[in-house]
Amino acid sequence: MKILIVAPSRKIGGIERALSVLANEWANQDFEVVYVTCLKSEPFYQLHESIKIVEPKFKRVGGLLNKLLFYPRLLFFIRRTVQQNYPDKVLVFGDWFSPITLLALWKSGFPVYISDRTIPNYPFSFPIPQLKKWLYPSSAGFIAQTARAKVYKEQIFGSQLRIQVIPNALPELSVITTSTVKHECKIIYVGRFAWEKDPELLIRSMVSLVARYPLWKLEMAGTGPLLLSMKSLVKELNLESNVFFLGNVQEVAALYSSTQILVLPSVIEGFPNTLIEAMSFGLPCVCFNDIPYEAIITDGVDGLVVSQRSPEHLAKAIEKLIEDKALRERIGSNAKTSVHRFAKEKITQEILEFMKS
Incomplete structure (x- = not known):
């Protein structure tokens, strides 16, 4: 099985730590792992030597024009990278990066598994709640970190979202x-x-x-x-x-x-x-x-x-x-x-x- 992971970056952070643990463990089990980052950064967490790392060449910096250009470029980057690597499964964590990845892979046919990483009722501003409501039902599955998160998502999506409670793994x-x-x-x-x-x-x-x-x-x-x-x-x-x-x-x-x-x-x-x-x-x-x-x-x-x-x-x-x-x-x-x-x-x-x- 080839697993493609979409991560925010390789810098220090909870999402990056959780995904690097998964990536390394699957690589140790001889799965083919592709680790794609949305932001280019200096690596904090070490990845197994067999893991293919793909980072964007463009950066997100200040300024209105850059912000307007960054997200369309990111959507294209994710879609192109997934198509080029043709994974069996795509895994992405994060309340922002999950809907972004689903949007990038809309109608592509790749099964995308998602997970939010903060408290389930956090009051995100536009457009995150709207993107989640629209795009989350198109995911192949949702990983809830806690039973509390599962209950909250079920209240919003009902049977539209396939949910499994799986906590984070202990790091290396x-x-x-x-x-x-x-x-x-x-x-x-x-x-x-x-x-x-x-x-x-x-x-x-x-x-x-x-x-x-x-x-x-x-x-x-x-x-x-x-x-x-x-x-x-x-x-x-x-x-x-x-x-x-x-x-x-x-x-x-x-x-x-x-x-x-x-x-x-x-x-x-x-x-x-x-x-x-x-x-x-x-x-x-x-x-x-x-x-x-x-x-x-x-x-x-x-x-x-x-x-x-x-x-x-x-x-x-x-x-x-x-x-x-x-x-x-x-x-x-x-x-x-x-x-x-x-x-x-x-x-x-x-x-x-x-x-x-």
Whole structure:
């Protein structure tokens, strides 16, 4: 079977990470894989040497004229690339790139399997909702990351959309072993510095935590549009001795292995890769109930879920783990066991079976 994957890019990102895991696993199983990107970028995730990579020669840059020209060129690029490679199946992830790919391949005869990657009720602006309503029924199948997403799509499309719930697979780093020494007093954040991740709330929660536990540190990995303002906030709150910014971290495995707690303060997540990655290293994780946590965490068993979005409530949850080493170890051990269900071998096989059915 030849599988053609349409990805946003090869830069760091949740969609790119999920698709690279699938692509590498299928390549390891001797499937022919073509990896097509919609945006040209420096690669962050390594792909198997047998995978054919196709990137556009044009770029998306600022300016009205470029924007007007970019999407017609992208549609033509996707259609031509698919026709030239003639795959058995096409797989695309993303709330924007799924409808774009369906439009590019309209009436082409290629079976296209799609998946949205954010919360199902996110209020996208025109024309994304309109394109989804028109084009999604023409897909060969829709992969919902969670049961919550499946229910929402069924309410909109009914029987027009063939839906299967398949979560993300654990990335390659989950099997990396490291001798890194754990630091007893370290919390980490791994993600973009963007409004939907809400890093500000975590930083503000550190004020009361540092007052009570001055030896505890927060290390924040990632970049994004809010990075500079978050650095300013840390200075404003006099947290410079306890909050540190790491930038993009290639060796995330070493980071997970050297810490005690991970906090994911996101407002919006489709299926947070960071949680399952951290849990696979036996880390107790804290998140909010805004996201579909129920697909990953059982509150109090293999993670902690905060129901009220405030620095105070988040600090209380983190404090439980700081105060009780036995609780940290119990939740971390349960977490490491529970994420076995996201093994990449299992998830890639589920997607293959869905595409074959």
